[in-house]
Amino acid sequence: MTTKSTSSIRSQWTGMVAVDDTALAVTDSGGPGIPVVYLNGQFATQGYWRRVIADLGTDWRHITYDERARGRKSGRSTDYSFEAAVRDVDAVLAARGVDRALVVGWSYGAVVAAHWAARNPDRTLGAVLVDGAFPYDWLDDAMEQRIRKLFRRMGWFTPLLRPTGLTPRMSADQQADSNIELGRLSRERELAAVLDNLTVPTRYVIASGTSFGSRGDEQERIRAGLDGVFERNPNIRLGAKVASNHGAILRKDFPAIAEAVRDVAADSRTNSHD
Template identity: 75%
Template sequence: MTKNNSSTTSTWSGMVPVDDTALFTTDTGGDGIPVIYLNGQFATQGYWAKVIADLGDGFRHITFDERARGKKSLKSADYSFEACVHDVDAVLAARGVEKAIVIGWSYGAFIAAHWASRNPERALGAVLVDGAEPSDWLDDAMEARIRKLFKRLAPITVLLRPTGLTPKLSPAQQAESNIELGKISRTEALGPVLDNITVQTRYVLASGASFGSRGDEQEKIRAAVGGVCERNPHIRLSAKVASNHDHILRKDFRAVADAVREVA
């Protein structure tokens, strides 16, 4: 396997083995700048379709469904955040790509921030879409609320699972993943990660609420981005758009694509 950015002449899709599982991956190939897309916590690579279409052939687009997400990616014994960061390396290695722009939405933004922070020599830039904002939003009450939410959603998620719209994780596993994200989000945990980023990085922020949030909870979390940009000159706010968290990739895909162009 070559260590340089190899290219293919046509779109490839297939399973990438990693640890005890395999991830369904798509690579458009070509000689453009590689961009690897990191999904929301329980989302799939299909969410990026409009962003990819807007960016077009000037980029090489690599997408994949995380462990137990989508129709094809397999289950695993490990659904931790660290496993998700590890999967970025596994997918890039499988496609023969050494350096790439990393872009993530929601949960994927946290993965992107960690990967860019740990791999300054390999990250060609980073785009954080309505995620990776340091905030101490997790407390005992919120943890209980998360567990209750996923337990209540269980009948729906099980019903939709064959379509790939909901993950192959149990309600308890989904809740634990969300609670782990709350710990990763804490200012003392995420702040140093963001401060350590040395590549051009852009935020694209949504407005209003997200699924499961109440009132202005999400806007209070987003407010932390100002301090992040003040501390680190490599990080800037590219845009704050009208779409809410859940619709940003569909309704404001141009702003997201423009942020990729900025760091490229």
């Protein structure tokens, strides 16, 4: 099995990748290592991965990008759907000449990674899902209203932070719609079917405690939805459960994420020789 891009000798590159009606800000470390593409949280940026990337070092080819209307440079779009997010993975990899990659996703990005890996088993070396992609029916009418109210409340100050790249250039309704769509995609019958179809080495790194907007033990109940997944699919395992919460996991527990990437890559090599 070849684990390198056909263009793996490329040097470091930063620029814009055109896709649909917009363009995405992309960074590619280049080099001959295994390509790893990092998929961000719903409204996060590629900078969140810097500690994981530093821990892994220069033996890997790191590809990061900001999703539509996120960060400082990625353009606005008329389509912020989940399917657009999955298509953007293809667009970025194609633009950088990468045929096969290991996908690492956090939160919303974990769901994108799971879907992309399930749809592209021959192009996926493995997946690391960081505190996301939990099959659980957490969205109901009351939660939908709670989400819309939360984003409208934040609407007065988020535009002030947009020049820094810390908040997306999306309206409160667009952000709420994206979050609600995620809830529908995360329903047990929907997401469990995707995870059950994963045929590549996959590791979860799970946080503890709460996430933004959650209450009480909601997040821990959602994480428990993985129990059945681990039982049904031997390709999917728990890499680690760490002490930090959802929002701090990339900052405080990056060594566990980097170790899961190494573990998946080693597993992928072993399977290729079976």
